[in-house]
């Protein structure tokens with residue numbers, strides 16, 4: 231039987247990137263579509279995965295042999311902090327929605343005898359107090375940062391469930407841990423987005439309205455950013471070539487960290503902004519660095535050529551400018 235790959239969260243930033251790569255890489259190549267293979271990119275309109283019956287129906291409809299599970303209730307730093315500060319019940323929403331989604335997706339995969347499931351964790355599920363660099367063995371070594379405890383605990387349970395399904399039923403379930411992702415189809419909302427899409431939108435408006443471009447914080451913190459099209463290739467590699475329950479960090483190397491100032495400089499250049507540009511140092515910076523090691527990934531893959539940061543950013547800005555009316559803003 232040919233493979234049917236179901237991508238949950240197929241309409242989000244990462245799902246759209248996988249769709250792009252699978253449709254543009256040469257058929258039969260390492261990251262391209264294999265002959266006879268079918269890919270299904272499901273949105274929440276196809277079924278609300280918090281609901282077990284709707285999840286089961288999705289599996290019955292497509293009969294996936296493989297699943298890349300991306301669907302999640304996600305929020306940017308400020309969204310999570312705002313929820314924590316103003317309404318603790320929303321931490322519960324992050325916890326419950328993600329627990330329900332993950333449990334339904336994994337259990338339906340077990341019931342429908344899917345051959346493999348790769349679920350998506352995140353480096354922000356790691357303990358708040360941890361020795362850096364992060365690596366795959368440190369996920370459960372202490373409580374996560376209080377600003378996202380709901381999301382983090384729900385995601386950590388996926389790793390626990392993967393082990394339990396493997397031990398009890400021999401399921402081939404595993405997980406990937408991406409660092410900060412950016413690319414086309416991101417959420418460019420000015421308040422509730424991650425740093426890159428938020429700054430791209432802000433800079434675009436500053437140029438359009440002839441107003442200053444002000445970046446929150448000192449610009450000094452360092453982060454590892456992965457371009458969504460690169461991440462998509464790594465997911466496809468995991469799907470085809472990785473068969474172990476233990477998670478793999480999908481990231482550029484520790485030496486590829488960039489500062490928020492470097493990010494903002496690159497955005498200013500890509501947008502073509504020539505007005506006033508400054509940093510609001512009264513705003514919170516967040517942690518200075520939280521490097522993650524990609525040694526396991528590179529050792530297993532035997533090397534991977536990441537898209538240079540500026541090229542990826544340029545492509546993302548071009549996409550945003552060309553799709554302003556349809557982008558999530």
Ligand code: NDP
Pocket residue numbers: 238239240241242243244245272273274275277278279280299300301302303304331350351352353407408409410411412415416417424
């Ligand atoms: P997006 O917010 O861009 O997309 C979320 C996707 O999940 C959408 O396709 C959405 O469907 C779907 N979804 C949400 N709720 C439900 C639901 N109840 N039922 C069915 N589908 C649902 O997320 P990303 O692409 O950014 O993230 C993908 C994965 O990567 C997530 O698991 C996230 O935790 C993880 N991740 C993301 C990082 C990042 O920087 N973006 C970093 C590290 C990990 P619809 O479009 O219909 O709403």
